[in-house]
Amino acid sequence: MTAQFDVLGIGNAIVDVIARAEDDFLVAQNLVKGSMQLIDEDRAQALFAAMGPMTHTSGGSAANTIAGLASLGAKPAFIGKVKNDDAGKRFAHDIRSQSIVFPTQPAEEGPATAMCLIAVTPDGERTMNTYLGASQHLTSADIDRATVEASSIVYLEGYLWDPPAAKEAFVKASRIAHGAGRQVALTLSDSFCVGRFREEFLGLLRTQTVDIVFANEAELKSLYETSDFDAAVTALREEGVLGVITRSEKGAQVITREETIAIPAYPVDEVVDCTGAGDLFASGFLFGLAKDLDLRAAAHHGALAASHIIQHIGARPQKNLRQHAIDNGLAVEAE
Template sequence: MTSAKYDVLAIGNAIFDVLVRTEDDFLVKHGMVKGGMALIDEARAAAIYAAMGQAVEMSGGSAANTIVGLANFGARTAYVGKVKDDQIGRLYSHDIRAAKVAFETKAAADGPATGCSYILVTPDGERTMNTYLGAAQDLGPDDIDPIQIAGSAIVYLEGYLWDPKNAKDAFLKASTIAHDAKRQVALTLSDAFCVDRYRDEFLELMRSGTVDLIFANESELHALYQTADFDTALKQLALDVKLGVVTRSEKGCAVVTKDEVTLVPAAKIDTLVDTTGAGDLFAAGFLFGLVRNAGYENAGRLGALAAAEVIQHIGARPQTSLQDLAQQNGLPV
């Protein structure tokens, strides 16, 4: 296998995040399912935005958050995602490049606006997302650069990509190129509602070897295997994929292969502020550990550390150096 130009390349829905603190009754009034992600149209997006209070706005998207976290650890990173050549799209492109992530996807000249996610954070730190995909849904196979994919040690994909048809084709093209180049392909299941929509297709991706590594949280794992029993679901995951990583909030995470289960505790926090990006940043730390050959336990600890950093402030991007945090905690960087 030739050496990689990038440690990790992520492909995802390029989404601009609009975050606001709110009460539970706002969710009820607007018919939102707490803790989930709903796909919305432009009219619904405008109505939610008009009803929201003062917001924090920043570049987001699940895989983009992960890749920015990886860059923050010191990894060599690239991102593929579609924005429109509009004000928000230009801001998005600037933000991700400023984070030292290579971003070369051509912006759309016409069509829908750059995608936005309206994220409501309730006092318990839970986040509820309403996502207008916009230009993100126009990501297609032509946006996949074979040289860039083949030059990446790990290609990381988000489950939300399975919503737009063109992105699904881009995802499969990238996986084929990566495997032909003897690279690894990772997938995060993204959301229990996403798993409900595409359960059979996700299982086929795993069982066919289209993906090598699965990231899931507990609710996604239960949704995938339609069982309330954690151990039963974990055993099935070990049979279906080469490597599975399941996050369990304050209970830490479980890393499974067909031969072993590694349990890693969560990192301690002072105050839970906002769970937005917890899974994304966990994946960043874990993938960083993998590309540094740190072993599954250290990879899990790096993931836990990054997740702990991001849930103690508003927003899904790190606000302190993850590389420094890792060093302070005696973890490999």
């Protein structure tokens, strides 16, 4: 059956609130520069009131990836939980305004819609304070079978592996996808996530619950508990999945059982904000896969999208990524 959607993302539905801030603000708010900490609803409200002029976007790691795919001209969808409150309505409106199908029904009760309050200092470093709220209450009931079956690739966000109900939702989505002959991808999201769920993540690879894994260099080393990158790559190769490993300024590597494809990073004029670099790399790579481009071309799409996103504040493209790819000589359709 021909896919209606190129990629379906399943992850935390978070409203990103981004503001520029001086180092003095971080000190006054007792924030550790460059860190990400989880906060409760009261702390979120207090920080929100203290921050300066800000922008709001529908965020979360997988949602960022899906937004990048929309900018590339793909047909994406997203499943994530919000509450029926102002922030939840803002999230739904923003994501649907990008021609992203969002079928998840909002919660009428329980915690407020999730927010990530991001302070960006002049050096481009981001300090994140995340209230996860309603996003952690995704359940199997939120997995829309028709949307999963109609998606060429289902992309799972590792950050959402914490809640038991969300794990069940991920496994259900994978089962439905594979039953429909679709592929399933997982992003490891963060080395701390890997530390907490190493055996479970490895189990997802070894039981073929996922077919594609995205990680950065630190996450891959953590997965295999080694400081040797080459040893970690060798271990990943034995899993029999498609591995996509980002290495910041070193570029990226695509790992299959048969080969390693290395591609360089695209040059940038200035790194302004690293928020979403990995998310947008995934956008480009998944776009390439969905459009039947070869692995090297898909990786170039990922590297180009990542290079764009780190040159401005926020994890959403500020130019049309499809035209940006064409302008840089990348194919956007299989020959």
